[in-house]
Amino acid sequence: MRLTMNHRALTLASSPLHSFPHAAGSGSPKARPFHSPFRRRCTETVSIGYSGDALKRLAMYSSSSLESSTSLELPLLPFESEEVLIPSESKMLHLYEARYLALLEESLLERKGLFVHFVMEPVLTDRSSSGTPFVAIYGCLVLIENIDRLDIGALVSIRGICRVSIVDLMQLEPYLRGIVMPIQDNAYNVVDEIESKVAMLRASLDDLHSLQIKLKATRHELLQTRARNALVWAEKEVFDDCDKAFIPNLAERLSFAALQPVSGCSKSELFALQKEKLRAMDSRDTLDRLNVGIKVAKQNTALTAAKLAIQSLEI
Incomplete structure (x- = not known):
């Protein structure tokens, strides 16, 4: 299931490490529809009854149900599929474009060093006049662990925290910002x-x-x-x-x-x-x-x- 967010368009430019493809014959990226497949998945929960010591142990090894209101508004940083980031993984980014340095500053000053690393992939459709639609997948909440300021930009060390779904897109320029919710594993009696x-x-x-x-x-x-x-x-x-x-x-x-x-x-x-x-x-x-x-x-x-x-x- 893919959800078009408020029927708004996302203007794609380059990611911090790669350039997304532009439309043929154009000097700048075209506006392209933005989709999210996550709204249904992020609200799935499993409730199982336990008592005594089993409940205490389950707290360590199984996720609890999440309230639908659990969300954060955070900057979003897009990457290609080979750049997927998983929870627990660390990664070094070289950010040098003004918009991504602005994203970095917002993350540090207003978001406790948090932003979302996600993969953006093209969606194959029969329609070509409006440009190629893209889907946001494999979102990962990240924490900035260290920053080395350079003459041009900054080297930023990040750590993956948890999977997230992007449920709404709030800002397109100068960088993306959206509402995200956590995605965690189902609970099982094992x-x-x-x-x-x-x-x-x-x-x-x-x-x-x-x-x-x-x-x-x-x-x-x-x-x-x-x-x-x-x-x-x-x-x-x-x-x-x-x-x-x-x-x-x-x-x-x-x-x-x-x-x-x-x-x-x-x-x-x-x-x-x-x-x-x-x-x-x-x-x-x-x-x-x-x-x-x-x-x-x-x-x-x-x-x-x-x-x-x-x-x-x-x-």
Whole structure:
């Protein structure tokens, strides 16, 4: 289900890292319809009854129902599909256009360092006279963690917090701003199984990290691997910078942590990881995502072990 927002048009220009395609023969982007597929999905909730200790444990491993009024008005930053960002993932942006620097200032001064990273994709239709309509998908609430001011623009380190749906578009210029609501996993009565998978995932990521730090790396790479970095963030207990309704439960946060690139990834490995990230963003099943994370972590551990063996032969 796709929703046209108030029948307003979105004027597309370049994203911070890429340029979206312009209409043939035009010197500037045409106005293009903007759609959101999220309104129905973001209001789905599952209520299950529990009592005693089971309820306390479920609070750690299952999302509670969200009130329909839970929303934030935030700046929106569009990217292409290969730039999808998942919760727990960190990313560095180079922002240099005036409008995106203005977005950065609003995020810092008025929005507690928050904005929304989302993917914008063209929608194939038979109509061409009005330009190509685009759909907003894979929204992720992000927190600005660090800023390095440059002579031209700024390097901005961001962290994915949770999936969000864009339910209304409030501003087009000089940058996008809209109303967003959190998207979290459904609750299921599988607490014991989720606890077991969480323990397995932690152990798998520890194994992966211990091997990755032994690999030769460029001087620009951190000693803390991306998977370890995501795991440390996911296991945080206090999130002062964000509304609690937008913080996924522990198991859901951890379920994204393994979906990080490792040192020396090939193009085919990055492509496979990209597919898993898109699948993870679509899923509402924590247990399924934990299983995928364990599988990815073990595959990366085996690949890293093989690379270490090759590295030892080259010494």
